[in-house]
Amino acid sequence: MIAEKSSKTIDVQINKDVLVVGAGKAGLTAAAQIAAQGYKAVVIGNKTACACGAGCSKEMQDAGLVEIQDGTSLVDIAGVAGDFRVTLGKGEETCEVTFGAVVVAPQYTGVPLNSAYGLALNDKVISQTQLEALLADDAGKEKLVNGSGSTVAFLSGFGQEGDPTATGRVLASALEIQKLENCRSYIYAGNVKVGAKGMERLFTQGRNEGVVCFKPKTMPTIEQDKENVKIVITDPVVRADVELEPDYVVVEEGVVVGPDNLGIAQTLGIDADVDGFLPSNNVHRFPVKSNREGIYVAQNDVDAANVALQVKALIGDGVRTLTEDIAVVDDTKCVICLTCYRCCPHGAIFWQDGAAVISPAACQGCGICASECPMDAIQLGEFTDADLKSGVKEAVASAADATPSIVAFCCKNSALEAGEAAAQFGHEMPAGFRMVKVPCAGKVDVDFIMNALVEGADGVMVAACHEGNCKAERGNIYAGWRVEEIRQRLENMGLNKDRVVFTTIASNMAREFACKVNEFAEKL
Amino acid sequence: MIVAERKPFDEIKDMVSSYKKVLTVGCGTCVAVCLAGGSKEVETLNAELNLAFGKDGVEFGAETLERQCDMEFLDELESKAGEYDAFLSMACGAGIQFLAQRFPDKPVLPAVNTSFIGVNLDVGWYEEKCRACGNCVLDMTGGICPVTMCAKGLFNGPCGGTNQGSCEIDPDQPCAWFQIYERLAAQGRLDQIIKLSPPNDWSNQKPRKVIQPGYEARVKALG
Numbered sequence: 045m046i047a048e049k050s051s052k053t054i055d056v057q058i059n060k061d062v063l064v065v066g067a068g069k070a071g072l073t074a075a076a077q078i079a080a081q082g083y084k085a086v087v088i089g090n091k092t093a094c095a096c097g098a099g100c101s102k103e104m105q106d107a108g109l110v111e112i113q114d115g116t117s118l119v120d121i122a123g124v125a126g127d128f129r130v131t132l133g134k135g136e137e138t139c140e141v142t143f144g145a146v147v148v149a150p151q152y153t154g155v156p157l158n159s160a161y162g163l164a165l166n167d168k169v170i171s172q173t174q175l176e177a178l179l180a181d182d183a184g185k186e187k188l189v190n191g192s193g194s195t196v197a198f199l200s201g202f203g204q205e206g207d208p209t210a211t212g213r214v215l216a217s218a219l220e221i222q223k224l225e226n227c228r229s230y231i232y233a234g235n236v237k238v239g240a241k242g243m244e245r246l247f248t249q250g251r252n253e254g255v256v257c258f259k260p261k262t263m264p265t266i267e268q269d270k271e272n273v274k275i276v277i278t279d280p281v282v283r284a285d286v287e288l289e290p291d292y293v294v295v296e297e298g299v300v301v302g303p304d305n306l307g308i309a310q311t312l313g314i315d316a317d318v319d320g321f322l323p324s325n326n327v328h329r330f331p332v333k334s335n336r337e338g339i340y341v342a343q344n345d346v347d348a349a350n351v352a353l354q355v356k357a358l359i360g361d362g363v364r365t366l367t368e369d370i371a372v373v374d375d376t377k378c379v380i381c382l383t384c385y386r387c388c389p390h391g392a393i394f395w396q397d398g399a400a401v402i403s404p405a406a407c408q409g410c411g412i413c414a415s416e417c418p419m420d421a422i423q424l425g426e427f428t429d430a431d432l433k434s435g436v437k438e439a440v441a442s443a444a445d446a447t448p449s450i451v452a453f454c455c456k457n458s459a460l461e462a463g464e465a466a467a468q469f470g471h472e473m474p475a476g477f478r479m480v481k482v483p484c485a486g487k488v489d490v491d492f493i494m495n496a497l498v499e500g501a502d503g504v505m506v507a508a509c510h511e512g513n514c515k516a517e518r519g520n521i522y523a524g525w526r527v528e529e530i531r532q533r534l535e536n537m538g539l540n541k542d543r544v545v546f547t548t549i550a551s552n553m554a555r556e557f558a559c560k561v562n563e564f565a566e567k568l
Numbered sequence: 569m570i571v572a573e574r575k576p577f578d579e580i581k582d583m584v585s586s587y588k589k590v591l592t593v594g595c596g597t598c599v600a601v602c603l604a605g606g607s608k609e610v611e612t613l614n615a616e617l618n619l620a621f622g623k624d625g626v627e628f629g630a631e632t633l634e635r636q637c638d639m640e641f642l643d644e645l646e647s648k649a650g651e652y653d654a655f656l657s658m659a660c661g662a663g664i665q666f667l668a669q670r671f672p673d674k675p676v677l678p679a680v681n682t683s684f685i686g687v688n689l690d691v692g693w694y695e696e697k698c699r700a701c702g703n704c705v706l707d708m709t710g711g712i713c714p715v716t717m718c719a720k721g722l723f724n725g726p727c728g729g730t731n732q733g734s735c736e737i738d739p740d741q742p743c744a745w746f747q748i749y750e751r752l753a754a755q756g757r758l759d760q761i762i763k764l765s766p767p768n769d770w771s772n773q774k775p776r777k778v779i780q781p782g783y784e785a786r787v788k789a790l791g
Contacts, residue, residue, distance in 0.1 A: 381601035386691045416691070418606030419596060419632070491608065494615030536577050537620055 052368040052425070056405065058126030059144035060084070060362050062355055064342075065118050065308055067091040071149030072098035072112075074342040077352035078147070079109040083359060086141070088116040088132060092151065121146070121312055124392065124406035125338025126364055144359050146312065147351050148334075149342045150305040150322050154297030160203030161295060163268055169293045172198075172213055179220055193226020194291035197275055201234030202263040204298050208240035215243070217294070219250040229255045230288060232264050232275065258286070313391040314339055315517060328457065328515035330354065335517050336391045337406045366404040369425030371414060375399035377421035384413035384422060389517040410516030411487025415526075427483050432492060439478035440499040446476030448502035448568035450561065453488045454479045457515050458551045459507030465554035466561075473558055474565040476502070485509070486519025490526050493544060503543050503568045505561070510548045520548060542567060569687075570598040570660045571694045572605060572680040577616060580656070583677045584617065584626055587653040592617075592679070593645070593667065594632030595659035603692055604680050605658030607632035613658070613679060628656075636663025642670040649674060702776060703768050708760045710751035715768075717744035723765035 060083050064075045067089040075085035076099030091114040096102065100110045119138055120131040128143045156171035163169050170178075175196075178184030188194060200206065200214045211233070218229035229250070236259065238244060251257070258264075258277055265276040275288045301320035309316050314334035315324035323334035323341045332340045332350045338358055340351045358364070371392075373384075378399040385393045385400060392406035393413060402413070402422070414422040420429060436451060443449035454460040463479050482488055485508030496504045506527050508520035527546035534541040545564055549557050574580075584590050592610050600606030607630070614628045629652060633641045636659035645655075645667075654675040657664040661682040668676035684696035699715045705723060706713060715721045719729075719737045725745030729736030735743045752758050779787050 377596070377607070379596050379600045379606070381603070381606075382688070383603065383691050418600045418603045418608045420607050420611070489608070491611040491615050494612055494619065498615050498618045533577065533616060537581075537616065539619070 053365050054368050054404070055363050055365050056126065058359060058362055058364050058405075059128075059142045060359050061086060061141075061143050062145045062147060062359075063088065063118075063128070063130055063141070063143040064147045064149060065089060065312075066149030066151055067093070067112060067114065068149060068151040069093040069098055070342045070344050070348055071147070071151075072100050073345050074147050074149055074348035074351050075110050075112075076100045076104065077348050078355050079104045081352050081356045082109075083144075083355060084108065085110050085147075086143070087112045088118065089149075089151070090115060118308060118311055122394075124403040125336075125358060126405050128338065144362075145338045145340065145355050147340045147342055147355070148305075148308060148312065148314070148322060149348075150301075150308070152299045152305070152321075153302055155300050156295050157203030157298050158295045161199055161263070161266055163266060163273065163293065163295060165295075168291065169268070169273060169295065172210075172217070172294055172297050175217055175292070175294045176213070179217060185224060188221065188292070189224050189227060190291070193224070193228075195228045195230065195288070196221050196292045196294060197230045197232060197273075197288060197290035198294045198296075199232050199264075199266075199275075200296040201236055202232075203296055206233070206235035206237045208237045208243060210296055211236050211238060212240060212243055212246065214294075214296070215246040215250055218255045219246065219253060222250065222253045222255050230290065231255060231257045232277065233257060233259050234263065312336070312339055314341075315389075324517065325512070326515065326517065327513055335389055337408070364405065367425065368404055370404055370407045370409045371402045371411065371422055371424050373400045373402055374421045374423070377419045379419055379421075381418060383416050383418060387412050387416045387518075387522070389519075408516065410484040410519050411482070412484070412516060412519050412522055415487050415489045415522070424483065424487065427487060429489070432480065432482070432487075432489075433495060435480050436492060436496045436501075437499055439480055440496060440501045443476040443478050444500065446474070448474065448565055449476035449500070450474060450478065450503045450505060450565060450568070451496040451501045452477065452479050452505040452507055452561070453482050453485065453492065454507045455485045455509055455519070456481050456483055458509040458513070459485075459547075459549050459557065461551035462549050462553050462557035463507075463561075465552075466558040469554050471555055471558035473561055477561055477565070484514065484516045484519035485523035486514075486516055488523050488526065490530060493527070493530050497543065503545070503564060505564055506544075506546045507557070507560075508546070508548050510550055513548075513550065569601055569685070570662075571602045571683045571686045571696075572599045572658075572660050573683055574604055574609065574613070574658075574680050575678065577620075580613070580677075580679055581617065581620055584654065584656060585621075587626060587675070589627045589629070589652050590654050590656050590677075591629040591631060591645070591648065591652040592656045593636065593658065594630070595636045595657075595663050596632055597635045597637075599659055599663075599680060600632075601688070602694055605660075609658060613656075636660075636667050639666070639670060642667055645671070701768060705765055708763055708765065709748045710755065710757070710760070712744060712748050712751060714744050714748065717742075717747070723768060 062078050062083050062085045064071045064085050064087040067087050072093055072095050075087045078085040104110045116132050116134045119133040123129040126144050131138050131140050158165050198214045218231055221227045222229045260277045267274045272289050273293045277286050279286050309322055314336050316322050317324050332347050340354055342348045342351045380395050390406055390408050392403050411424050439451050454463055460481050488506050493504050506523050508523045514520040524546050530544050531541035547560050592614050594607050594610040595605050610630045614630055617628050635641050656677045656679050657667050658679045664678050685698040686694045686696045701715045719735050730743040730746055733746045735741040752760055
């Protein structure tokens with residue numbers, strides 16, 4: 045994250061308060077864990093869980109370590125990690141408060157997947173949430189028992205890919221029903237995922253109590269008329285159909301990301317994954333970290349504890365040592381075209397006094413901005429344009445005697461390591477192959493590539509992380525676009541466009557990298 | 569801002585091929601913002617030209633000025649001008665002409681096509697908004713320019729070609745006057761659409777000049 049051989053560092057005071065957006069179980073648990081580290085946590089959103097139950101003790105609340113502002117919402121955010129200036133709103137009123145870090149605890153809603161089973165919801169066909177509501181109080185339980193006891197069938201894992209949370213809810217409810225007088229639970233499970241704490245125990249407990257589980261290979265045959273539902277499966281052991289006409293059918297629920305969460309993500313400038321869940325997946329980051337420094341996501345209790353550790357690592361005792369020159373804007377060159385601001389995947393750039401400013405507290409040094417800047421006004425401390433250009437020059441000169449000579453711009457997070465490993469493993473590489481280290485493929489300028497060709501390189505390779513694996517989220521995508529643009533330009537010039545290629549690689553793919561390089565050399 | 573696009577490479581190559589030493593001159597204002605003629609584009613274009621001409625072909629220098637539409641910034645080229653046979657300007661048409669005016673003995677070649685006055689929709693994505701007609705009616709048209717957005721440039725619309733919100737020339741092209749109607753209706757200002765605008769005087773067009781209020785005396789003194 046921070047440049048490797050940094051020299052210029054500064055100490056900055058940072059705000060020690062933490063904003064938690066989302067007052068459900070995960071949000072309140074995160075607040076309790078953060079308060080336990082000694083930082084004040086302010087929780088906003090609609091409160092949907094018990095604060096004490098989530099660990100926010102009365103002492104914490106009395107001491108002001110946890111402050112719950114029920115019904116307050118996030119309006120806007122400015123600033124960077126350590127100094128987020130957040131606008132909060134309640135009704136017509138708004139106020140600005142400063143926080144050092146922000147935690148998002150999304151509250152996802154469920155939608156019953158009855159149509160996946162060809163079922164219509166009615167008094168007998170209910171969703172998992174409806175069942176849980178019945179089990180929550182005595183009147184509901186009485187209704188379920190209905191005097192002489194009832195049979196409840198759960199349908200799960202056929203309507204969607206199963207997950208431990210959904211399976212856990214089914215197992216817990218089935219066990220509870222089985223314990224009611226004269227009640228019986230049947231679980232029809234498709235794709236069951238039990239990889240979570242306590243799930244095996246819950247399953248065994250249910251079996252011991254008499255819960256019947258079927259795991260047919262295909263979705264059961266389900267017939268619904270006005271009164272009843274009939275579920276039929278073929279038992280492969282007894283080789284016969286097993287029929288059941290339960291009193292209640294409970295259908296699983298799909299999780300809906302909801303406009304609220306996506307709205308919060310947009311306001312905060314953090315990315316969601318392909319399904320809309322927060323945060324975006326990135327193998328280079330801890331799962332609770334977002335693409336913006338100082339903004340974290342807690343989905344559950346485990347996340348909440350990890351978020352508290354991340355918050356502690358960020359805030360510490362309120363002083364943070366930052367590298368000043370990770371990326372710096374030359375304000376005499378900057379024309380505030382906003383290209384850098386729009387391209388930055390980390391929300392690290394804003395503008396002030398007629399020029400763009402890159403915050404060392406938020407910048408992660410990928411260099412996408414520097415390569416996109418139309419005025420070459422941005423320089424990375426560790427990877428200046430001058431250094432990279434002379435690196436290219438040296439690379440071409442040192443390979444001048446070999447044919448073909450290849451300059452490979454290698455992302456230090458993937459291709460560089462793969463290339464170094466290939467050399468150590470002794471994989472055969474072309475004699476004229478030279479690597480130029482870049483912080484991210486996003487820092488490969490169009491003119492670097494063109495100049496490598498001008499200097500005399502026979503071929504240029506831009507080697508980035510695989511799609512979806514870029515530490516800077518989009519550096520590999522920008523690199524791919526730029527290479528495509530250059531190939532087009534070469535073609536327009538009547539030159540062989542295949543002299544420039546884009547490839548993706550992982551750091552542990554030494555052999556594959558060597559193969560790709562050799563293939564490229566062969567073509568040249 | 570003024571939006572420009574780089575000319576096709578072959579066209580530029582042909583233009584410069586008869587010179588020995590050419591200075592590529594970028595402009596650090598509008599064309600830099602629209603990613604067509606800032607210092608990055610100067611570097612890239614020169615690299616392409618070097619690649620095309622080889623080391624023994626035409627030689628290229630690089631310079632990016634703050635603005636080519638100001639004499640004071642053009643003066644910065646004075647000391648270098650003698651070294652070069654021609655200038656290859658990446659500024660808008662105004663900048664290119666002013667550069668040619670400043671160095672009347674020097675061939676000045678355009679490396680970009682000036683496209684329009686527009687806005688930035690996203691990185692590298694621009695849309696025309698103004699034709700600089702010299703007679704702004706945006707007050708009456710709900711802030712939507714009928715000269716730019718209407719295919720006929722009508723000051724009093726819509727015409728008979730309006731079709732369910734689209735223009736007759738293309739179903740994907742919104743009818744400007746339909747949009748104007750919608751916006752004025754939403755603002756409760758439909759009375760504006762009833763007003764008749766007199767036809768714009770397009771006759772006897774010559775380069776327009778603007779002197780901002782308060783500067784008349786200064787301009788007069790300059791002669």
